[in-house]
Amino acid sequence: MYKSWWKIAAILLLIYTVIAGFLSPVPKLQLLGETIRNLYFHVCMWFAMMILFTISVINAIKYLRGFQFKYDIYSRHYAIMAIVLGILGYSTGAIWAAFTWADPNSSILDNFKTIARDPKLIGAAIALLVYFAYLILRDSIQDIDKKARISAVYNIFAYAILFPSIWILPRILPSLHPGNEDNPALDVKNDISGNMRIVFYPAVIGWTLLAVWITTLKIRLTLLKEKKMMP
């Protein structure tokens, strides 16, 4: 395999995540119970998404500096993989919320009304929709150079709205999601115990490396295709 040490690291970190994630002790939290273990899976999806969007915007800027076509391909594929992670984060969050935030005594519709109004969810939806628009914008332009330039510039704008909509906006509004109203998530006193971090940080790195691995495979395939079309 091509430059494989970090792929092996990804595999080992993920195996560690699964084993320690299910077996390590977690604090007995009210309401959450054992579901706090989702920290190693659901939260990691969002962290990996943010890291991949960052790589994507870096490649967009690199493209604008020298107009080298390969950076446009990098930027696009990292953005797509980040969107996939975002969708995974959103759907895993929906499952988690359904069994923790939802009140079993009220109707499904009432629960949906409360949860769908949550600013963290709306913020995440805005961020993802902005990036959906990135893909639509890209694929609607025929000219290859124009496509690459416009989408690189759009990528920078999308990145600029990403962090306000998933971090700042939900934090100044009341929300059910942890990490709001001056209450940072991952707080050792309130949310998690210190030894959960021993699993959480390797988990973030592991999932991110796995996502990068998949992205590099797609990039290499696209580069091969380009090479074949323009020998």
Added chain:
Amino acid sequence: MMKYLKKTTALFLMLMLSTASFAQDKDVSVADTMRSNGRIYVVVAVVLTILIGLVVYLIRLDRKITKLEKELL
């Protein structure tokens, strides 16, 4: 010839399955670990299997792309 081979293989598979079910009646240390703690180890085993399966798939894909790159580039 093939018919007999198939039959004997099937027979051995059946035998293995039945020994597995016999083994469950006795106190085997592996079975004990897998059954302790609300059987969470079973979940770990299942998730690990899925993860390893996906990783093996990715590794094979990676190798194939590397081969293509060597041919084309």
